[in-house]
Amino acid sequence: DAGVIQSPRHEVTEMGQEVTLRCKPISGHDYLFWYRQTMMRGLELLIYFNNNVPIDDSGMPEDRFSAKMPNASFSTLKIQPSEPRDSAVYFCASSPSLAGDTGELFFGEGSRLTVL
C-alpha cells in the first residue's frame, strides 16, 4: 500500500483565498483524522471521521474551516477565507480502529500551508 497520500505538499496563498487540502487514507482503514501542527501549539486534532461520518469536530478552529469525507478513499479540509494565522502543516492520518492494540495512526507526509 502507498500509505496515506496528501496533496498538495506545499501551498502558498494570499489572505482571503480558499484553500483545499486533500487526503487519501490507507485502504480498509475506517478512521481518518486531520491534524494541524504549529510551533506554538504542537499537534492539534481538528476533526476525525469513522466510516466517512464526522465524529468529533470540536478541534476545528472556527467556521472558516470545514472537512468532508464523501467516500472511504477521499477527504478534504477546506479553509475559506484563509488568514495568515492558518499557516501550519496539516496532517492527515488513518487507522483501522480506535482499539488500543491496533489503533496506531498512519500519517501522511503533510501539507505545508503558508498564507501571506
Added chain:
Amino acid sequence: AQSVAQPEDQVNVAEGNPLTVKCTYSVSGNPYLFWYVQYPNRGLQFLLKYITGDNLVKGSYGFEAEFNKSQTSFHLKKPSALVSDSALYFCAVRDTGGNTPLVFGKGTRLSVIA
C-alpha cells in the same frame, strides 16, 4: 480526560551516549501508550507501543520504552544515540476504557551531536 506531558522541549546528547526522552501521562483508567518520531519535512512514524504485559517495550531503530504505572511515565530510551536519531519525538496516550483518538504530547526535539 486524557493528557500527556513531555517536560523537555529539547534534549541534546552526544553520539554514542544513552538517551532518554521523558513522557508522563494521565488517564482515568489504564493507558495505551505510543511513541512516534517525526523527521524533518516528514509525517509522524510509529516507533513503539505499550498495550499490556512486559513493562519494557522494544521498538524500531533500537529504541525502547519503559512503562511505569506508579510514576505514570513512559520514557523513551536508547542505549547508544546516533546522529540520525535527531528528530522530533511525540508521546501519545489513549485510555483503554474509551473509544477515543490518541492524545499527543507537544513533542521533544532530540539533537544528537557527533
